[in-house]
Amino acid sequence: MDGLVVEYRDPLFGVMVFFTLIFVISFLTYSFGLYKEKKSRAEYRKLLQRFELGNLKEEDYVHLYATYNLPFDSIILLASTFLHKGEYNKAIGVYLALLEHVTERVKKEELLELLGKTYFKGGFLQRSKEIFLKILKFSPRNNNALEYLLLIYEKLKEFDKAQEVIESLNELEIDINQEELYIQTLKLLNDPLISFEKKSHLLLEHFKINPDIERIVVKYLLQFHKTLFWENLALFDLKKSLDFLWYLNFDDINFDAVSKNGLLKELYTAKGYINEASNSSIFELDMIIISKHANSHFKTDLNFRFICKKCKTVHPIYESRCPHCHKILTFKIEPELTRKKIETNQSLQ
Numbered sequence: 001m002d003g004l005v006v007e008y009r010d011p012l013f014g015v016m017v018f019f020t021l022i023f024v025i026s027f028l029t030y031s032f033g034l035y036k037e038k039k040s041r042a043e044y045r046k047l048l049q050r051f052e053l054g055n056l057k058e059e060d061y062v063h064l065y066a067t068y069n070l071p072f073d074s075i076i077l078l079a080s081t082f083l084h085k086g087e088y089n090k091a092i093g094v095y096l097a098l099l100e101h102v103t104e105r106v107k108k109e110e111l112l113e114l115l116g117k118t119y120f121k122g123g124f125l126q127r128s129k130e131i132f133l134k135i136l137k138f139s140p141r142n143n144n145a146l147e148y149l150l151l152i153y154e155k156l157k158e159f160d161k162a163q164e165v166i167e168s169l170n171e172l173e174i175d176i177n178q179e180e181l182y183i184q185t186l187k188l189l190n191d192p193l194i195s196f197e198k199k200s201h202l203l204l205e206h207f208k209i210n211p212d213i214e215r216i217v218v219k220y221l222l223q224f225h226k227t228l229f230w231e232n233l234a235l236f237d238l239k240k241s242l243d244f245l246w247y248l249n250f251d252d253i254n255f256d257a258v259s260k261n262g263l264l265k266e267l268y269t270a271k272g273y274i275n276e277a278s279n280s281s282i283f284e285l286d287m288i289i290i291s292k293h294a295n296s297h298f299k300t301d302l303n304f305r306f307i308c309k310k311c312k313t314v315h316p317i318y319e320s321r322c323p324h325c326h327k328i329l330t331f332k333i334e335p336e337l338t339r340k341k342i343e344t345n346q347s348l349q
């Protein structure tokens, strides 16, 4: 016994035991680490495979965030692939699932904003409105939320609410003057208690303050008060409304007024209603007039497209608010030549 104790107390033996222990512990830790890493790699690979196949489920994103510590921004970027594919419901699912796991206020706010925007894109206006109102409750100076609320109230035709949002944006010293004039015009346009006659005159007054609403006014007058349009022809820059005038019914055209207006003479000569212009300063009209005189085999026609001056996207239909960048009254009309469909009496059967 004594010998053993001495042996045990031998400092060299103690050092050896110590190092052996360290070695065993390190080895075990290392092996366990390897095993864990291998296991999680296999899981991760499986997950990635599913992602490549486009099969990643909403809860997988939470898994990537909570288990694999993938950065929040990367998860958001991954989820945005749903948006690009137009799968709004799936993106919404990811945001809702992440909201349950995220604790930081900034991330929560970012997720709520994404959720609100996606509801908006998907056409769920009421839900989108609820989300942005929720954001404003704890973050009343959130510009994005206010700007989206303005879009939503405009779409829902709740113009008084839109006005309230404009006032909040004004307090944040955001230049919203143009939006305010525009919303006031929409409010007037949609007011069921004002007669067509009165509305037409009021719209003309709005137009004098804000010439950018020209197309809205011209469209309304050509629909509901043509005489007022023809009486005030000189006020308008008709190049902006070429499409309305091109498609106007023959019987609705005041040819006395047309005979005093160079551009309209060119337009209706090209259309074939009159023969009072031999050329035009607008290339497309000029080509049509020339081809008529040349008696060409190919008949040309006019078509229109619209380009947003802010985001440069091209649209086949005019909209007063660009659906792409959400700016107002930025569409520029561009006429384009097309080949006219020859109408024949022959049956195609």
Ligand SMILES: [Zn+2]
Binding pocket: 308, 309, 310, 311, 312, 313, 322, 323, 324, 325, 326, 327, 330
């Ligand atoms: Zn745009």
